[in-house]
Amino acid sequence: MTMQPTTYQLPSNEDVAGLGTTPIPAGPYYRDDYFELEREAIFRRTWIQIGHVCELPEPGSFIVRPIEVANASILITRGKDEKVRAFHNVCTHRGTHLVAEESGNRASFTCRYHSWTFGYDGALRSAPDFERFYVDKSDCGLRPVAVDVCAGLIFVNLDKSPAQGLGEFLGPIAEQLETLSISRATTFAEYVYEIDANWKLTFDNFQEHYHLRFIHPRTGAGARGPDNPFAYPVKFDFYGPHRTESVWSNPAADRLPIQQFALGRLAQIAAADVSRNSSHAKDVFFLFPSLFIQGTPVLPFVHSVMPISATRSRGVVRLYWIGEDDNATESFAREYSMAMARDVHAEDRVVIEAGQRGLNSGALEFIHFQSQEVLCRHLFHAVDTMVQAHRAGRGAAGVVA
Amino acid sequence: MSTTNFLLPAGFEALEPFVKFWAVAGATARAQRRNDCSEQERAAFYDTAKELLAPALAYLDRKPLNKFDEKEKRLMNMLLSLAHVVQAVEVLAQDEEKHAEARRHMKITRATADLNS
Ligand code: FES
Ligand SMILES: [Fe+2]
Numbered sequence: 185m186t187m188q189p190t191t192y193q194l195p196s197n198e199d200v201a202g203l204g205t206t207p208i209p210a211g212p213y214y215r216d217d218y219f220e221l222e223r224e225a226i227f228r229r230t231w232i233q234i235g236h237v238c239e240l241p242e243p244g245s246f247i248v249r250p251i252e253v254a255n256a257s258i259l260i261t262r263g264k265d266e267k268v269r270a271f272h273n274v275c276t277h278r279g280t281h282l283v284a285e286e287s288g289n290r291a292s293f294t295c296r297y298h299s300w301t302f303g304y305d306g307a308l309r310s311a312p313d314f315e316r317f318y319v320d321k322s323d324c325g326l327r328p329v330a331v332d333v334c335a336g337l338i339f340v341n342l343d344k345s346p347a348q349g350l351g352e353f354l355g356p357i358a359e360q361l362e363t364l365s366i367s368r369a370t371t372f373a374e375y376v377y378e379i380d381a382n383w384k385l386t387f388d389n390f391q392e393h394y395h396l397r398f399i400h401p402r403t404g405a406g407a408r409g410p411d412n413p414f415a416y417p418v419k420f421d422f423y424g425p426h427r428t429e430s431v432w433s434n435p436a437a438d439r440l441p442i443q444q445f446a447l448g449r450l451a452q453i454a455a456a457d458v459s460r461n462s463s464h465a466k467d468v469f470f471l472f473p474s475l476f477i478q479g480t481p482v483l484p485f486v487h488s489v490m491p492i493s494a495t496r497s498r499g500v501v502r503l504y505w506i507g508e509d510d511n512a513t514e515s516f517a518r519e520y521s522m523a524m525a526r527d528v529h530a531e532d533r534v535v536i537e538a539g540q541r542g543l544n545s546g547a548l549e550f551i552h553f554q555s556q557e558v559l560c561r562h563l564f565h566a567v568d569t570m571v572q573a574h575r576a577g578r579g580a581a582g583v584v585a
Numbered sequence: 586m587s588t589t590n591f592l593l594p595a596g597f598e599a600l601e602p603f604v605k606f607w608a609v610a611g612a613t614a615r616a617q618r619r620n621d622c623s624e625q626e627r628a629a630f631y632d633t634a635k636e637l638l639a640p641a642l643a644y645l646d647r648k649p650l651n652k653f654d655e656k657e658k659r660l661m662n663m664l665l666s667l668a669h670v671v672q673a674v675e676v677l678a679q680d681e682e683k684h685a686e687a688r689r690h691m692k693i694t695r696a697t698a699d700l701n702s
Binding site for chain 1: 615
């Protein structure tokens with residue numbers, strides 16, 4: 185384990201200047217036409233995290249998740265063969281959403297409309313009066329969706345034949361994520377929020393610490409120190425479209441009495457189990473397009489920002505834990521941990537919406553990122569590269585003049 | 586008043602006056618109590634509960650969570666409400682009222698403590 189220097193050292197401007205220093209166009213953060221391009225160029229063809237294997241504990245377990253940006257509803261099943269499969273939650277008879285529940289356990293799925301029944305493998309098992317149809321049952325299976333798991337997290341890709349597998353998409357980050365306690369989680373706490381803001385503007389808030397002292401003067405007080413008043417991270421790394429930062433922990437953080445007690449207990453519980461300690465516990469992972477993963481054993485959470493429209497998104501925050509609450513102390517400490525994270529995110533949500541209202545006016549042609557907002561810049565580049573490539577491809581194919 | 590009238594396990598009598606308001610099931614309800622209390626109410630609860638938190642958890646830790654009797658359940662639920670109100674008293678302080686409005690949009694959909702019973 186490497187010791188953290190006690191004196192904070194700011195990552196140098198030169199380290200990140202390779203990503204550019206120019207202003208960033210504001211349009212992509214509010215315009216409908218840009219969002220339509222993102223929908224096609226990114227969300228219909230990239231890996232999107234949608235759940236955790238702990239939600240599929242046994243054969244027959246299933247979950248259903250919306251992906252609004254693709255107008256999709258995805259059914260994920262665990263079969264008798266233990267295999268995790270994903271399908272469009274769409275009955276192949278006439279398109280009805282097949283499963284209305286968000287989760288459960290079933291041997292088969294029967295459509296409410298005309299009772300077509302499908303197995304966990306997506307095959308059409310039975311359909312009333314089927315001899316009057318003009319199609320084979322074998323052609324009526326649920327439409328499969330590419331699915332894979334990394335660090336316990338379930339990802340799907342809506343592209344019929346994804347250009348990259350999940351492993352290739354995540355690259356070296358996959359191995360780092362596997363070391364986190366999240367990969368062995370068996371349960372989670374969750375809070376969700378809706379926000380009138382673009383998904384990038386929302387996600388960017390969590391990719392910079394510049395705002396911390398202004399937006400979290402109290403809830404973020406422990407993160408700041410005299411030699412690092414902005415609580416900037418110690419390091420950034422870039423992996424293709426993904427990025428990470430290593431957070432700085434204030435050696436002289438002034439903890440409050442019960443806060444100290446609760447976080448101390450969580451730290452003790454984690455320390456007692458070597459499998460929960462990762463060399464990446466102080467790293468934050470920002471997976472393309474919009475998944476935030478923080479591995480610290482005291483506050484291990486995954487925050488997904490799902491786009492709904494150009495100026496509306498949904499955030500889902502989950503604190504992933506190993507084991508059900510073992511005793512009263514663990515219950516208390518986990519409840520505190522959730523309340524603490526929720527308080528911080530509540531403050532973020534308000535100011536992100538204010539930012540969106542300003543951008544929607546069209547008053548700005550450009551926004552600006554400083555060197556410590558380089559992760560935001562990196563996301564924009566990753567998005568815009570894909571959007572421009574998609575646009576060029578469409579142009580070449582003659583679809584768009 | 587005989588001991589049978591107490592709502593909490595013996596040793597935690599000082600918390601009895603707080604049972605009615607704070608001993609509620611469900612994280613959403615507990616978070617809502619934090620919103621619904623006055624500054625004086627949360628200060629009084631915090632001041633009394635602060636010293637009793639460690640002994641109360643030690644007491645409850647002797648039993649599996651799903652084996653709690655009614656008194657123990659109440660005590661547990663109160664402590665879980667404390668987990669929310671700590672943020673108001675220790676962290677947000679005079680910013681708590683303004684913060685409550687921001688929090689309204691953060692909907693708790695699942696808490697591990699609610700999976701215990
Ligand atoms: S639409 Fe599903 S059975 Fe007819
Ligand atoms: Fe923030």
